[in-house]
Each structure stands twice: as C-alpha cells, then as structure tokens.
Amino acid sequence: MAFPGLMSRVTDVLEGFLDPQLRKRIDALPRRNLNEFGVDPFGCDPEIIKLIAPALTFLKNRYFRVETHGAEHIPADGRFLLIGNHSGQLPFDAAMVGTTVLTEAPTPRLVRSMVERWSADLPFVNELFVRSGQIVGDPRVCARLLEADEAVMVFPEGVKGISKLFAQRYQLADFGQGFMRLALQTRSPIVPFAVIGAEEQAPAIADIKPLARLLGLPAAPIIFPQFLPLPMPTRYRIWFGEPMEFKGAADDDDDVVAAHVKKVKNTVQRMVDHGLKRRTSVFF
Amino acid sequence: MATRKVTPPTTAPEKKATAKPVAAQAERRSTARLARPRILVTSGASDLGRVLCRRLHRDFDVVSVDTRAFPDRPKDVEHHEVDLRRKAAQTLIKKKKPEMVVHIGPMHDERPGRARGGSLLEATAALLKLVEEVGARKFVVLSAATLYGPSPVSAAFMSEDAALLGGQRHPRMADAIAVDMMVQSFFWKSPGTETVILRPVHIIGPHMQNLVSRYLRMARAPTLLGFDPMLQLVHEDDLTDAVVKALGDGVRGVFNITGPTQAPLSRVLAVRGTNAIPLPGPLLAAALSRMGAFRLTRVKDDELVHLKYACLVDGKRASTEMGFTASRGLQDALRDM
Numbered sequence: 001m002a003f004p005g006l007m008s009r010v011t012d013v014l015e016g017f018l019d020p021q022l023r024k025r026i027d028a029l030p031r032r033n034l035n036e037f038g039v040d041p042f043g044c045d046p047e048i049i050k051l052i053a054p055a056l057t058f059l060k061n062r063y064f065r066v067e068t069h070g071a072e073h074i075p076a077d078g079r080f081l082l083i084g085n086h087s088g089q090l091p092f093d094a095a096m097v098g099t100t101v102l103t104e105a106p107t108p109r110l111v112r113s114m115v116e117r118w119s120a121d122l123p124f125v126n127e128l129f130v131r132s133g134q135i136v137g138d139p140r141v142c143a144r145l146l147e148a149d150e151a152v153m154v155f156p157e158g159v160k161g162i163s164k165l166f167a168q169r170y171q172l173a174d175f176g177q178g179f180m181r182l183a184l185q186t187r188s189p190i191v192p193f194a195v196i197g198a199e200e201q202a203p204a205i206a207d208i209k210p211l212a213r214l215l216g217l218p219a220a221p222i223i224f225p226q227f228l229p230l231p232m233p234t235r236y237r238i239w240f241g242e243p244m245e246f247k248g249a250a251d252d253d254d255d256v257v258a259a260h261v262k263k264v265k266n267t268v269q270r271m272v273d274h275g276l277k278r279r280t281s282v283f284f
Numbered sequence: 285m286a287t288r289k290v291t292p293p294t295t296a297p298e299k300k301a302t303a304k305p306v307a308a309q310a311e312r313r314s315t316a317r318l319a320r321p322r323i324l325v326t327s328g329a330s331d332l333g334r335v336l337c338r339r340l341h342r343d344f345d346v347v348s349v350d351t352r353a354f355p356d357r358p359k360d361v362e363h364h365e366v367d368l369r370r371k372a373a374q375t376l377i378k379k380k381k382p383e384m385v386v387h388i389g390p391m392h393d394e395r396p397g398r399a400r401g402g403s404l405l406e407a408t409a410a411l412l413k414l415v416e417e418v419g420a421r422k423f424v425v426l427s428a429a430t431l432y433g434p435s436p437v438s439a440a441f442m443s444e445d446a447a448l449l450g451g452q453r454h455p456r457m458a459d460a461i462a463v464d465m466m467v468q469s470f471f472w473k474s475p476g477t478e479t480v481i482l483r484p485v486h487i488i489g490p491h492m493q494n495l496v497s498r499y500l501r502m503a504r505a506p507t508l509l510g511f512d513p514m515l516q517l518v519h520e521d522d523l524t525d526a527v528v529k530a531l532g533d534g535v536r537g538v539f540n541i542t543g544p545t546q547a548p549l550s551r552v553l554a555v556r557g558t559n560a561i562p563l564p565g566p567l568l569a570a571a572l573s574r575m576g577a578f579r580l581t582r583v584k585d586d587e588l589v590h591l592k593y594a595c596l597v598d599g600k601r602a603s604t605e606m607g608f609t610a611s612r613g614l615q616d617a618l619r620d621m
Contacts, residue, residue: 036545036614037545037548038551039548041546042514043514043546117436117437122592123510123511123565125510127512130514130548131512140441143438166420204520236289
C-alpha cells in the first residue's frame with residue numbers, strides 16, 4: 001500500500017472495537033483451505049472479518065437486536081447449505097444471518113453467500129466481499145465451495161424475494177431448483193432458516209419496473225415512509241431449522257427435483273408462519 | 285496417465301522372450317539415443333522461445349524459426365531467420381521434416397513497433413498445412429488462459445470447456461483466440477497428429493519480458509483503487525516442464541497450465557517488495573491513453589482489466605491427464621524473477 005503506516009493504524013483502530021469473545025470465535029474459524037498468502041482459493045481471508053465484525057455486531061445487537069432461535073441446528077463441521085426467505089430491499093437479512101452464524105452457532109462458521117454479479121464492478125465493495133468470503137453467484141463456484149466443506153447461503157427466491165412489495169410480505173416467491181441440484185450433487189445437508197422482521201424494514205408500496213430497467217437495477221421500489229431503501233430499526237427474529245438431507249441424482253428430471261424443492265419451501269414457509277405467530281411486536 | 289499407458293504393454297512381453305530380441309531392443313535403444321526426435325519451435329527467438337529451446341535441446345534435435353536473430357542460442361540449436369508465410373520457410377520445414385512442432389501463440393510474442401494485424405493467423409494457417417504435409421506426430425500450441433477473459437463474472441475456476449470471451453476489446457487477444465480456434469479445428473481435420481493446446485496463466489521468470497513480468501519488476505506499480513483481483517502465475521521452468529509433458533506419447537487435448545496457488549494482487553506485490561500506488565481507474569486509463577499517444581508507453585488502457593478482475597482457471601486436467609504439477613510455489617516463483 002502507498003501509506004503502510006496509515007493502513008496499519010486504521011486496521012488497529014478497527015480491531016480495537018472488536019469484542020475479545022468474538023475475536024476468539026474468529027480465530028477459531030476453520031482455516032484449512034488457506035494458502036501461504038493467508039487466503040483461500042477464492043481470496044477469502046478470515047482476518048478481514050475482524051475489521052468488519054464490529055460494524056456487523058453493532059447492527060445485530062443494537063440496531064436490529066436480533067433474536068436467535070435454533071442456532072444449535074447449525075452443523076459444527078462439514079459442508080451445508082443455508083436456505084431461507086429473502087426480504088427487505090437491501091440484503092441486511094443476509095448480513096445478519098451470516099453474523100448470527102458467526103457469533104451464536106455452537107461452533108463458529110463463516111457463511112459464504114452468493115452476491116450479485118454487478119457487485120464485482122463496485123470499487124472497494126468487491127474487495128470487501130471477496131476478502132470476507134462473499135462470492136459472485138455461480139453454481140460451479142458454489143459446488144467447489146461445498147466440496148471444500150464450506151457453509152454456503154443461498155436465497156432461492158433471488159431478486160423476486162428481496163424486492164417484493166409490502167402487500168406480499170412473508171409470502172415466499174417461487175424457489176429456483178439450482179440449490180437442490182447443488183445439494184444433491186455435493187451431498188450437502190440443507191439447513192432451513194426464516195428471517196422475521198426484515199420485511200418491515202423498508203416497506204415497498206410499488207415497484208416501477210421501467211425505471212428499474214432504465215437504471216439497470218433489479219428493482220426500483222417506492223418505499224414508504226422513508227423513501228430510501230435504508231432499513232428502519234425493526235427487530236429481527238432468526239429461526240434455524242433442523243438439517244434436511246436429500247438423496248438422488250443431481251441431473252434428475254425437473255419434477256423429481258421440484259418435489260424436493262417443494263419440501264424445503266414448505267418447511268421455510270412453516271417456519272416463517274410460526275415465527276410470525278410468536279412475534280408480539282414489529283419493533284420491540 | 286499417458287506414460288503409464290504406453291510403457292508397460294511394450295516392455296512386458298519382450299522380457300519373457302529369448303535373448304535375441306532383448307539384444308535387438310538394447311541396440312534400438314542406443315540408436316534411439318543417437319537419433320533424437322527433431323522438433324520445430326516457432327518464434328524461437330522470443331523470450332519464451334529461447335527458454336524453450338534451451339530446455340528442449342537436451343532431449344531433442346531443435347530447429348527454431350523466427351524472423352529475428354537468436355545469437356545466444358545453444359550450439360546444437362539450428363536457427364533460421366525466416367518468415368513462416370514465405371516459401372523459404374516452407375521449403376525448409378519440408379526438408380527438415382520435424383516429428384514434433386511447438387508453436388508459440390501471439391500472446392507470448394510481443395514485438396515492439398510492428399503491427400501484427402493477422403500475420404500470425406496466416407503464419408499459423410501455413411504452419412498447420414505444413415504439419416499435415418510432413419506428417420508430424422505432435423503439434424503443441426502455446427495459447428493463453430487470459431483468453432477466457434477477466435470479467436466480473438469470471439470468478440469461477442474455469443475449466444478447459446469455458447468459452448474464450450477475452451477478445452472483444454483487444455485485437456491481439458482476438459488474434460490469439462482465432463489461433464486457438466484454428467488449432468481446435470485441426471484436432472478433427474488431422475487426427476493422425478497428436479494436437480495439444482496449452483493455456484498457461486501469466487508466465488513469470490528471470491528470462492521473461494512480458495507485460496506481467498515487467499509490471500512485477502517495477503519498484504512502484506500502479507494498481508486500481510478499490511480493486512484487488514486474485515492472480516495466478518506460473519514460472520517459466522514449470523511451463524517448459526508442461527511443454528515436455530505435452531510432448532509425451534498419447535497426450536492430446538486442451539490443458540490449462542497454472543501454478544499451485546493463487547493470491548490477491550496486493551499480496552503478490554508485497555512479496556516482490558513493490559510499492560503499490562492505488563489510482564482511480566478512469567485516471568489511470570486516461571493517463572495510459574495520453575502516454576500512448578505520445579509513444580511513451582505501449583501498454584493499452586484495456587490491459588487494465590487484468591488489474592480489475594480475476595481470471596482464475598482450473599489446472600486439474602493437466603495434472604490428471606498429463607501428470608503436470610507446478611514444482612515452484614508462488615512465493616518461490618515471485619522471488620526468482
């Protein structure tokens with residue numbers, strides 16, 4: 001770097017905010033895939049997590065005040081796929097699930113999520129994503145990660161899920177089949193989860209599709225009352241379910257795989273409904 | 285895998301036979317040592333060509349052709365200053381009848397002050413015709429892994445089946461892709477020749493003067509602010525190893541050639557002791573095109589894409605089918621430049 005002194009001072013300051021308990025958990029992350037440069041084949045460096053963890057734990061503990069249920073279902077080792085509902089216009093739900101797995105799971109795990117392709121064009125953001133293990137979505141990359149016994153998070157609803165309108169809140173959009181084929185191919189268990197609270201963080205009353213096309217964005221929602229998709233401090237409740245295992249060939253016919261997918265979708269929907277029933281207030 | 289397939293069936297039955305065939309075999313072996321297979325290396329006077337000739341002349345009878353001189357060549361390397369597109373080269377190759385041909389593709393042969401515009405395409409076409417005519421049993425072409433194209437979506441470890449998408453912006457790259465394609469169709473046209481396409485990642489080493497090596501040798505190197513792509517490099521000695529492996533009997537197909545690990549650009553520069561100077565992309569691109577206009581640099585602004593996106597390839601096929609694994613670690617390779 002051009003200013004090595006400055007950089008090390010900045011990292012020192014950032015690491016100063018890190019909770020010692022969390023530092024221990026980050027140090028305990030599996031590091032068997034790292035090479036002599038301290039990165040895994042995709043460029044992820046667990047040390048970088050120490051710099052962003054303070055901001056993430058602030059969001060988790062103070063802003064969204066995440067309430068976790070069923071963290072004991074997160075496997076201590078080996079590969080698994082995290083499959084859940086997507087909501088809230090901006091992917092704070094993904095960040096919170098990742099942070100929760102890092103801080104609350106019996107054994108800390110680093111969740112690798114699939115990010116949008118255009119994020120590779122954003123300066124700094126792409127660097128941060130790559131170093132912290134978030135990867136441009138691609139089934140081959142996903143399969144490679146799972147084969148290296150990593151934890152991968154996929155939102156099968158995709159953009160349809162995150163940009164749904166307030167009227168459709170907590171109704172799952174169609175699930176893609178890609179995740180199930182991956183699970184079958186790599187024989188990975190699926191850990192379902194439900195995030196309650198993210199739907200209300202940025203309520204969209206309409207989606208102006210022509211404007212989205214014009215700007216090259218996945219959606220152009222009109223958000224009420226705060227106009228920008230910045231989230232309101234709703235309380236998040238994250239529910240993890242028991243791991244589900246499926247058997248079969250990855251290249252089975254669509255209807256065979258669709259049956260498996262339906263099972264997972266129903267499980268997630270049931271968890272969402274259960275979570276909503278147990279919730280007493282959106283903000284508290 | 286290839287060598288294992290070839291050797292045992294030929295030696296095993298002969299061992300059982302009487303003394304006579306054994307003696308004959310020994311004799312054949314000694315004459316084989318004298319009459320070494322003849323190999324033709326094109327662009328033999330380029331950086332990579334020189335390194336290759338120096339490695340190959342130990343086991344092969346090397347004939348090198350290039351339009352440039354090759355003054356410091358090993359004594360037993362025969363060098364001819366000819367242009368492959370001309371009759372002189374064609375008569376020469378027909379006379380020499382090489383058993384094997386190593387063709388260095390356009391990505392590994394930068395020539396200053398000369399517009400290449402398709403000349404290498406013509407040369408490759410002429411060479412392929414000659415290979416067919418003289419009935420060479422092996423044809424190895426050095427293509428490049430950058431042809432897959434660094435792009436925002438290419439974070440995956442690309443296999444040999446991935447599409448070559450690097451050519452949209454860069455004429456030399458487009459040429460190189462055309463050469464690669466031309467040789468791919470040669471697989472089908474001439475099944476009697478064992479054709480191998482090697483697609484190595486960026487090659488570095490003490491003898492290399494290519495863009496990456498020049499970049500990594502700088503004391504202060506510009507990088508793109510906010511971007512730090514993963515980089516794969518291979519040492520020149522490992523590459524020549526791969527070429528020797530590709531010349532083995534029974535090897536054919538397309539192979540990515542890469543080093544054992546990959547690392548972010550910033551950490552590669554740190555190992556080199558280079559001072560990275562992060563500059564905003566548009567500023568660096570404008571500076572390069574301005575400098576290019578004044579003939580201060582030959583680096584085009586579209587080369588900056590290598591500082592922005594990763595282009596990672598999977599070298600698994602080369603290790604399983606050809607038995608190639610790079611012997612130099614990345615740090616080791618970076619120190620030996």
